[in-house]
Amino acid sequence: MSAPKPHCYSHPHPAVTTDIAVFTLREDALQLLLIRRGNPPFAGTWALPGGFLDIDEDLDACAARELAEETGVQDVYLEQLYTFGTVGRDPRERVVSVAYFALAPAERLAVQAGDDAADAAWFRLDALPALAFDHADIIATAHRRLLAKLDYSTIAFQLLPETFTLGELQQVYETLLDAELDKRNFRKWALALAQIEATGEVRRRGSHRPARLYRLTDRERVTYLR
Amino acid sequence: MSAPKPHCYSHPHPAVTTDIAVFTLREDALQLLLIRRGNPPFAGTWALPGGFLDIDEDLDACAARELAEETGVQDVYLEQLYTFGTVGRDPRERVVSVAYFALAPAERLAVQAGDDAADAAWFRLDALPALAFDHADIIATAHRRLLAKLDYSTIAFQLLPETFTLGELQQVYETLLDAELDKRNFRKWALALAQIEATGEVRRRGSHRPARLYRLTDRERVTYLR
């Protein structure tokens, strides 16, 4: 039943995996992408997408590949989060997992279960199911990091499509911070960052004044403030 | 010549190591602890202390153990930094290194080469020797993180002994920031943090007014500001 084991070392080696916490904003809520595990351990349980590092593959590449294979999600903002390696976190063998977190606008996310995953779906962060391994810890760490980075980086812009209105940007911050912000102060702040510029276009949506569209000046780049 | 290789897996596993960047303040400069490698690869070259993860050992424990074994340094503030896993960063085999950074007051550091290390010594951060592997990258990342954390945490207090004067605290910040700070503003800020309290004792050193001693209220704890 067991496969041949041709990869031998003079001292024991842990396995190395990546796990990815992908956040997006859907239905005015912060949501997280999970897969339902198709194989043991924890078969049938929801988990972060992720998997084993190929021996000739960089860590970032592994995260991007596993995410694409298991969920169909590609070309998102990916950032290394923290490495989880507690003994016993995986019942099969010693596994050290390099966790990533990812952000993407909901528009760009065509999710489809693949590969190892029986299913892939979005969950509101405030209504997560039971999770495999220590993935609840990883998610908590990722969420903390995301909130901390709001204060001193432009990371939240990664949750918006290429062009967006100031109202949409404000909604992103309001959802993430779970707080209402003053419209005039927010706009002053956002424009003073000098990270966005008007495209010159407007968006007409609904029966009200059209909204000016903006884009990042330094496209797809997260910059640090202060 | 080669050892037996009794540890076999059905797919190839990278090796996992920890490397530790220990900072201290000595001679009014930020200094880093390096070891001279005793064995290939890079035998004779300076490198960060570190080594292979034991299969039943947590990552933090590995960092603490390797640091103690190779340099004699114990009981320092240790924090996971970033995981470096570029293919080819170690010529022997695929190695993923979970890097840590550490801070300690110079007083507590009785450095002695051990184990794998032919020598252990402090280097000013602005005068580092050639380094093994990608350790120059790790050090640069650690230094960036240290400076970033100055702004929003009490991490710098880890570079001071249990009791210290406000003048010493100011020197820590001035050295790290490479800038002069206003004494009155600095003291106002430090006391407003509500992280330190006067011990009631004073220190007499040199022919001038004795300085009040302070300690952290929440001892050995790094807190986040703002």
Next chain:
DNA sequence: CCAAAAGTGTTTAATATACACCCATGG
């Protein structure tokens, strides 16, 4: 008495917060 670091407040500038009305559109 001299040198050296410790200790102490006030004024000014910069930044952040509070707050209310008109605009342009679709239906």
Next chain:
DNA sequence: CCATGGGTGTATATTAAACACTTTTGG
């Protein structure tokens, strides 16, 4: 014409920065 979200400025409060002299000690 009305409902809806877009767009705009000023006054106040808070926080940060600039700045100089007296104190205590050892030698």
